[in-house]
Amino acid sequence: MNLKLKALTKSIWVFHVSAGSCNNCDIEILDLFTPRHDVERFGIQLIGSVRHADALLITGAMNRKSVPRMKKIYEQAPKPCLVVAVGQCALSRHMFRDSYNVDRPLDEILPVDLYVPGCPPKPEAIISGIVKLVQKIREKK
Amino acid sequence: MIALFNYLIFPGFLFSACAGLMACWLDRKVSARLQWRRGPAWHQNFTDILKLLGKENILPVQAGRTFMASPYLGLLSVALVATILGRSIISPLESFAGDLIVVLYLLLIPAVALILGASSSRNPLAAVGASREMKQVLSYELPFILAIITVIIKAGGTIQLGEILNRQINFGSHIFSASGLIAFLVALICIQAKIGIGPFDASEADQELMAGVLIEYSGTLLALFKLTKAILLYCLPLFLIILFLGKDISPLFLTLKYLGILIVLILVKNTNPRLRIDQVMKFFWGPVTLLAVIAVGLALVGR
Numbered sequence: 159m160n161l162k163l164k165a166l167t168k169s170i171w172v173f174h175v176s177a178g179s180c181n182n183c184d185i186e187i188l189d190l191f192t193p194r195h196d197v198e199r200f201g202i203q204l205i206g207s208v209r210h211a212d213a214l215l216i217t218g219a220m221n222r223k224s225v226p227r228m229k230k231i232y233e234q235a236p237k238p239c240l241v242v243a244v245g246q247c248a249l250s251r252h253m254f255r256d257s258y259n260v261d262r263p264l265d266e267i268l269p270v271d272l273y274v275p276g277c278p279p280k281p282e283a284i285i286s287g288i289v290k291l292v293q294k295i296r297e298k299k
Numbered sequence: 300m301i302a303l304f305n306y307l308i309f310p311g312f313l314f315s316a317c318a319g320l321m322a323c324w325l326d327r328k329v330s331a332r333l334q335w336r337r338g339p340a341w342h343q344n345f346t347d348i349l350k351l352l353g354k355e356n357i358l359p360v361q362a363g364r365t366f367m368a369s370p371y372l373g374l375l376s377v378a379l380v381a382t383i384l385g386r387s388i389i390s391p392l393e394s395f396a397g398d399l400i401v402v403l404y405l406l407l408i409p410a411v412a413l414i415l416g417a418s419s420s421r422n423p424l425a426a427v428g429a430s431r432e433m434k435q436v437l438s439y440e441l442p443f444i445l446a447i448i449t450v451i452i453k454a455g456g457t458i459q460l461g462e463i464l465n466r467q468i469n470f471g472s473h474i475f476s477a478s479g480l481i482a483f484l485v486a487l488i489c490i491q492a493k494i495g496i497g498p499f500d501a502s503e504a505d506q507e508l509m510a511g512v513l514i515e516y517s518g519t520l521l522a523l524f525k526l527t528k529a530i531l532l533y534c535l536p537l538f539l540i541i542l543f544l545g546k547d548i549s550p551l552f553l554t555l556k557y558l559g560i561l562i563v564l565i566l567v568k569n570t571n572p573r574l575r576i577d578q579v580m581k582f583f584w585g586p587v588t589l590l591a592v593i594a595v596g597l598a599l600v601g602r
Contacts, residue, residue, distance in 0.1 A: 193334060207513065
């Protein structure tokens with residue numbers, strides 16, 4: 159396993175993208191940084207610029223307007239960059255799957271590394287997802 | 300050969316980078332504990348730098364050479380500051396005349412590098428950040444230099460760090476006089492702004508400017524800026540110790556004084572909300588400059 163990826167798994171800087179969610183998942187993500195669930199213990203930080211990002215945290219169903227913007231944001235992030243889909247909408251379009259405006263799920267647009275189901279997912283579920291993602295990266299190399 | 304060793308390894312780059320990264324960790328840990336969080340592990344900042352070195356470097360279109368060169372400019376100059384300060388503590392008699400002025404100029408260069416790099420990235424948010432940084436430099440330099448003039452007057456007109464230290468070793472620290480105490484407080488507030496933490500981080504404001512001046516930087520270049528900031532966090536409290544608290548500079552007391560100043564900086568950072576840039580200018584050109592002028596006056600009459 160090489161040093162580059164090991165360092166990456168120990169300090170994941172997260173850029174939070176809301177692709178038109180109902181804000182419920184976003185609130186649960188902010189819960190991760192509160193004293194109860196403090197994920198800064200693992201070196202995870204919420205950062206402002208996509209140029210600093212190691213992981214894109216995507217919430218919400220991908221509508222026609224947000225698809226090109228999402229692709230642009232993914233291209234702007236420096237690689238290696240992980241993509242995490244949080245919440246049922248980002249996974250499978252949930253209640254919007256018959257909508258005229260939401261034509262395909264997230265994983266047909268971007269390569270998704272981790273799915274966290276739930277509407278909204280609990281903070282504990284997101285932490286367990288991150289742990290599984292780190293294990294996956296370590297086993298792959 | 301010895302000069303190169305001094306610059307690259309011991310009081311210079313490598314040592315000051317390690318010390319600065321540990322200081323950054325202390326900052327994060329103490330902040331976390333103040334918010335009832337657990338906080339990161341001690342090696343977190345080293346891991347961050349290592350990770351950033353392995354990431355892809357993205358250059359904006361038309362960014363040019365300034366964008367690439369400015370992080371190196373900042374890092375080289377603060378490493379030189381660390382060397383000069385470290386040497387003058389190890390052997391106060393060997394320092395050269397006028398190194399106080401050199402240190403003052405070199406401490407300004409990281410801010411200039413930040414402004415240059417941000418302006419050349421052609422990002423509107425970075426431009427706003429650069430203009431804020433510029434205003435901040437203009438506002439804190441005046442009281443900072445006045446505070447240092449107080450020290451120069453108290454030390455009998457010398458502009459040599461070693462002589463200032465020697466005088467304090469023989470006659471007691473400058474902080475134990477009225478003018479010295481006031482000048483120390485002024486300089487403490489100014490280095491808070493110089494490091495760019497606490498209430499004076501308007502140029503990097505994460506919430507409003509999305510990292511502001513650093514917005515277009517990624518990978519190695521971002522790591523260099525993070526290192527520059529870490530070394531500044533090591534250099535500036537050390538500079539204050541040399542100027543104001545130079546009575547006992549044995550390693551134990553030096554570390555204790557350094558940690559004391561660092562903890563004060565962190566507590567101020569955590570208990571004050573970010574100031575708007577106009578409030579920063581009013582604050583520095585109003586009350587802080589007034590205090591600094593009073594300190595200079597008191598020093599002139601010998602208090």
